[in-house]
Amino acid sequence: MSQKSITAPHKGDLAIEAHGLVKVFGDNRAVDGVNLKVGTGTIYGVLGPNGAGKTTTIRMLATLLRPDAGSASIFGHDVVKEPQIVRQLIGVTGQYASVDESLSATENLVIFSRLLGLGRAEARRKAAELLEEFGLTEAAKRPLKHFSGGMRRRLDLAASLIAQPPLIFLDEPTTGLDPRTRNQMWDTIRRLVQSGSTVLLTTQYLEEADQLADRIAVIDHGRVVAEGTVDELKASVGTSSLQLRVQHPQDIEMARRTIEQVLKVQSSISAEASKITAPMGNADQVTDLLVALRDAGIPLAEMSVQKPTLDEVFLTITGHGAQEDTHLASSESNKVGGAKA
Ligand SMILES: Nc1ncnc2c1ncn2[C@@H]1O[C@H](COP(=O)(O)OP(=O)(O)OP(=O)(O)O)[C@@H](O)[C@H]1O
Numbered sequence: 001m002s003q004k005s006i007t008a009p010h011k012g013d014l015a016i017e018a019h020g021l022v023k024v025f026g027d028n029r030a031v032d033g034v035n036l037k038v039g040t041g042t043i044y045g046v047l048g049p050n051g052a053g054k055t056t057t058i059r060m061l062a063t064l065l066r067p068d069a070g071s072a073s074i075f076g077h078d079v080v081k082e083p084q085i086v087r088q089l090i091g092v093t094g095q096y097a098s099v100d101e102s103l104s105a106t107e108n109l110v111i112f113s114r115l116l117g118l119g120r121a122e123a124r125r126k127a128a129e130l131l132e133e134f135g136l137t138e139a140a141k142r143p144l145k146h147f148s149g150g151m152r153r154r155l156d157l158a159a160s161l162i163a164q165p166p167l168i169f170l171d172e173p174t175t176g177l178d179p180r181t182r183n184q185m186w187d188t189i190r191r192l193v194q195s196g197s198t199v200l201l202t203t204q205y206l207e208e209a210d211q212l213a214d215r216i217a218v219i220d221h222g223r224v225v226a227e228g229t230v231d232e233l234k235a236s237v238g239t240s241s242l243q244l245r246v247q248h249p250q251d252i253e254m255a256r257r258t259i260e261q262v263l264k265v266q267s268s269i270s271a272e273a274s275k276i277t278a279p280m281g282n283a284d285q286v287t288d289l290l291v292a293l294r295d296a297g298i299p300l301a302e303m304s305v306q307k308p309t310l311d312e313v314f315l316t317i318t319g320h321g322a323q324e325d326t327h328l329a330s331s332e333s334n335k336v337g338g339a340k341a
């Protein structure tokens with residue numbers, strides 16, 4: 001019986017390659033032709049607002065959901081034709097959501113280790129090591145049902161690391177975590193990649209993509225609307241970004257028109273209450289702008305020129321902010337879990 005062998009992935013190969021992935025739910029094209037190329041040994045960020053299709057994309061790549069059209073391969077193995085091989089190459093956080101609630105964190109990790117073929121002593125050692133790394137040592141003996149959301153998430157990641165898969169999908173790994181825990185998570189993710197793993201993470205946090213990702217795909221309404229390194233995406237908005245606040249909110253429209261004329265940009269100017277944000281090709285234009293605003297009789301409360309944030313990149317690309325509708329986020333939709341590989 002011949003079976004395609006699993007070759008060890010090496011740098012330069014593509015960890016993920018997807019062409020025209022589509023998933024339709026009823027009349028909702030949740031994923032509408034997504035193309036992705038993720039290099040081995042890198043951190044790839046998929047950035048998008050609620051409902052953009054991030055989780056659905058991951059579920060197709062992780063063999064948890066069958067694409068309606070398009071194709072994808074993981075280290076060269078087709079997700080539809082070779083799901084068994086793909087599953088041996090990946091880890092998905094949330095995948096272990098159905099662990100035994102009455103068992104302690106240690107017991108759960110030991111069971112996973114044993115299932116993966118580790119000896120008893122090795123399994124104990126691995127569990128202790130991971131709990132230490134994730135700051136869960138204190139809680140190690142507590143049953144899972146008494147864990148907080150943040151602790152659960154860390155244990156989830158710990159469990160998916162036992163096997164040290166070459167490719168790890170992290171679906172919103174830090175949503176809902178406090179800043180300190182989030183930073184720990186970031187360190188762990190960086191260490192994972194240093195030790196040879198490839199990571200694809202989804203996030204709604206522009207800062208997270210900025211901090212971690214080598215490359216980013218911005219996804220909106222099921223489509224990749226921009227792709228590149230963080231610097232490339234930032235450069236697409238202009239070299240700098242103007243932030244300005246007018247003293248009188250009624251001046252905002254006039255100020256906006258003045259900025260449009262002087263900077264010769266339109267589409268990506270955002271104006272809300274008394275604040276305007278606009279891309280600037282050349283920081284020198286600020287002198288002309290200040291003169292024009294004074295001539296128009298518009299007093300300013302505040303003005304700054306800075307490097308664009310990813311938020312502004314998102315606004316420029318999609319015409320709306322990344323954080324829109326975030327309050328609709330439900331912890332359910334952020335989980336890849338449920339279906340087991
Ligand atoms: N099993 C399903 N059945 C029907 N519709 C679904 C299903 N899963 C997702 N959807 C819909 O597909 C779209 C994309 O959802 P998805 O969960 O992929 O978005 P997301 O980018 O992960 O969003 P979030 O940031 O909220 O996690 C949404 O409109 C969602 O309502």
Ligand SMILES: [Mg+2]
Nearest residue numbers: 054055333334
């Ligand atoms: Mg999601």
